Amino acid sequence: xxxxxxxxxxxxxxxxxxxxxxxxxxxxxxxxxxxxxxxxxxxxxxxxxxxxxxxxxxxxxxxxxxxxxxxxxxxxxxxxxxxxxxxxxxxxxxxxxxxxxxxxxxxxxxxxxxxxxxxxxxxxxxxxxxxxxxxxxxxxxxxxxxxxxxxxxxxxxxxxxxxxxxxxxxxxxxxxxxxxxxxxxxxxxxxxxxxxxxxxxxxxxxxxxxxxxxxxxxxxxxxxxxxxxxxxx
Amino acid sequence: xxxxxxxxxxxxxxxxxxxxxxxxxxxxxxxxxxxxxxxxxxxxxxxxxxxxxxxxxxxxxxxxxxxxxxxxxxxxxxxxxxxxxxxxxxxxxxxxxxxxxxxxxxxxxxxxxxxxxxxxxxxxxxxxxxxxxxxxxxxxxxxxxxxxxxxxxxxxxxxxxxxxxxxxxxxxxxxxxxxxxxxxxxxxxxxxxxxxxxxxxxxxxxxxxxxxxxxxxxxxxxxxxxxxxxxxxxxxxxxxxxxxxxxxxxxxxxxxxxxxxxxxxxxxxxxxxxxxxxxxxxxxxxxxxxxxxxxxxxxxxx
Numbered sequence: 455x456x457x458x459x460x461x462x463x464x465x466x467x468x469x470x471x472x473x474x475x476x477x478x479x480x481x482x483x484x485x486x487x488x489x490x491x492x493x494x495x496x497x498x499x500x501x502x503x504x505x506x507x508x509x510x511x512x513x514x515x516x517x518x519x520x521x522x523x524x525x526x527x528x529x530x531x532x533x534x535x536x537x538x539x540x541x542x543x544x545x546x547x548x549x550x551x552x553x554x555x556x557x558x559x560x561x562x563x564x565x566x567x568x569x570x571x572x573x574x575x576x577x578x579x580x581x582x583x584x585x586x587x588x589x590x591x592x593x594x595x596x597x598x599x600x601x602x603x604x605x606x607x608x609x610x611x612x613x614x615x616x617x618x619x620x621x622x623x624x625x626x627x628x629x630x631x632x633x634x635x636x637x638x639x640x641x642x643x644x645x646x647x648x649x650x651x652x653x654x655x656x657x658x659x660x661x662x663x664x665x666x667x668x669x670x671x672x673x674x675x676x677x678x679x680x681x682x683x684x685x686x687x
Numbered sequence: 688x689x690x691x692x693x694x695x696x697x698x699x700x701x702x703x704x705x706x707x708x709x710x711x712x713x714x715x716x717x718x719x720x721x722x723x724x725x726x727x728x729x730x731x732x733x734x735x736x737x738x739x740x741x742x743x744x745x746x747x748x749x750x751x752x753x754x755x756x757x758x759x760x761x762x763x764x765x766x767x768x769x770x771x772x773x774x775x776x777x778x779x780x781x782x783x784x785x786x787x788x789x790x791x792x793x794x795x796x797x798x799x800x801x802x803x804x805x806x807x808x809x810x811x812x813x814x815x816x817x818x819x820x821x822x823x824x825x826x827x828x829x830x831x832x833x834x835x836x837x838x839x840x841x842x843x844x845x846x847x848x849x850x851x852x853x854x855x856x857x858x859x860x861x862x863x864x865x866x867x868x869x870x871x872x873x874x875x876x877x878x879x880x881x882x883x884x885x886x887x888x889x890x891x892x893x894x895x896x897x898x899x900x901x902x903x904x905x906x907x908x909x910x911x912x913x914x915x916x917x918x919x920x921x922x923x924x925x926x927x928x929x930x931x932x933x934x935x936x937x938x939x940x941x942x943x944x945x946x947x948x949x950x951x952x953x954x955x956x957x958x959x960x961x962x963x964x965x966x967x968x969x970x971x972x973x974x975x976x977x978x979x980x981x982x983x984x985x986x987x988x989x
Contacts, residue, residue, distance in 0.1 A: 461923065468916040475909045 485519065485535045488565040491554035498561055499526035502554040503570045503606065507545055508654035517542035518654070524570075524605050526558060548630070550607060550638055550645025567630040568621055569613075569638040570645075571606035574599070576618045583615060591615040607645055611637065697759055700769060708750055708780050715784055716743070720800045738813035739804050745813075746787070749820035753783050756832045771836065778838055779831050782845050786823045789849055794819070794856050797868055811871055811879035818883045822890030826852065829894045833901050843904060848897060851915065855889040863962050864937075865954060877959030884963025888970030892918045895974040914977055921976045925969035935965065 483494065495502060506520035517539055523531045545553065548567045555564050555573040574580040574595070580602070581595040592612040595602050603611075617634055624631035632639040639645060734740075754776065759768045795815065803812035826848050834841035859867055863881050870878035896914035901907045929935060938958075 461920070464916065464920055468913065468920055471909075471916065472913055475906075475913070 482536045485537045492563050498556040499558040500556045501552050501573045506652045547640050549640040550648050566628045572621045575613050738808045738810050741813040742816040745817035745820040749824035752824035753827045809874040811874045814879035818886045822886050825890050826894045829897045851893050877954040877956050880959035881962040884967035888967040917977050918973050921973045925972045
């Protein structure tokens with residue numbers, strides 16, 4: 455019995471010390487829920503975009519969120535935070551979405567998941583509406599802020615006025631908004647590449663068991679056949 | 688051709704230096720054990736006292752092991768390379784001698800070299816001396832390669848390793864059922880073989896734990912301690928596993944009854960081999976587990 459107690463103590467001591475001194479655990483901030491964001495990220499205007507969500511571990515999982523902090527007037531930053539299972543699950547569909555925003559004028563804060571860049575759309579300090587031939591009013595950033603469309607992964611997308619109106623409604627109702635046609639989020643046509651290209655994503659094994667075993671009896675195939683001189687030599 | 692000649696000279700310098708070290712060891716040997724009749728000018732007859740030969744040549748092999756991972760840095764020229772080598776090698780030699788002296792002071796504090804080796808020709812004592820030389824030199828080899836050129840780091844690592852060795856040697860009564868002092872007085876080879884497996888096993892574990900790249904002393908110490916703790920968790924699994932899988936039967940009590948003995952002071956060599964081999968095998972398998980295992984990018988670090 456004493457030996458078992460001692461062994462258990464040893465295991466707990468090892469796990470405790472490893473956890474306390476683990477560089478990953480030390481460096482990575484823990485985010486319990488979206489209520490933590492205002493205290494964690496300072497400055498305005500500020501937009502927090504969820505770039506990736508992934509898990510690590512086989513039996514005991516650790517949940518991570520990769521966030522992009524887009525500041526108004528300085529370079530964006532990337533940060534990886536640890537989180538709990540419920541917050542991870544709640545945000546699984548929100549990759550590419552803005553999870554937190556702080557407005558510059560009145561320091562208003564919002565934690566409703568909205569398309570990235572929602573903070574700036576409609577703000578005349580950052581851009582303006584232009585009529586297009588289709589009759590729609592579309593948002594254009596001012597020249598100095600034109601990099602925002604790249605920072606927010608918009609590509610060729612240009613929000614129209616209806617998009618802006620919807621943002622305001624969803625923000626007021628505190629309900630997530632994924633774009634007029636669901637362009638944003640993990641499954642959104644504009645931002646789904648973020649999830650698909652994630653370096654942390656564990657790819658599902660599509661090959662069969664026998665195909666996998668073939669690896670052990672296959673010979674390495676060279677794409678560049680040796681030159682004639684090399685063969686002769 | 689020039690560089691080949693340079694390398695040949697360096698190798699010859701290395702060989703001469705090791706010979707010089709061996710000579711230095713002979714002098715130091717007489718200094719450490721002044722009661723020993725042999726002196727620097729006397730001839731040594733190995734066949735007359737096998738225990739003394741074993742003890743002495745173990746020390747020499749130890750010196751070889753300490754120097755087995757030396758490197759010459761020729762970036763700043765040939766002379767600097769020789770000078771750097773000389774400084775590091777002398778430091779290594781001194782550290783080796785002081786380590787042996789310290790370990791033997793901890794383990795063999797009840798015994799005197801002259802009594803055990805010269806007078807009683809105790810092979811058990813010689814075997815223990817042999818394993819101390821081998822184990823300490825394995826650990827020092829790792830320390831010297833980790834410390835690089837810094838003598839301060841070498842000093843820190845050496846003291847750190849000595850503490851670990853000291854703690855490790857004190858666990859022998861926990862790991863073995865043989866009474867160290869009583870059996871060594873009786874020149875029991877069973878004890879010597881058991882201790883041989885025990886000490887060399889621990890040396891492998893400590894050497895493996897110390898074999899971590901040193902960037903910051905604090906993090907290095909934490910990593911080493913964690914590796915030792917991990918080894919302490921894994922080691923009992925292998926000891927129990929070996930005993931279960933191969934149905935190894937700890938028959939010490941039966942042996943004592945069969946031979947009608949009151950205590951466990953006169954033990955068959957086989958029991959010592961069983962204990963030593965089990966512990967050493969378990970230690971060796973442990974360092975396979977605690978060593979660097981590549982988990983690919985399954986556990987990301989940032």
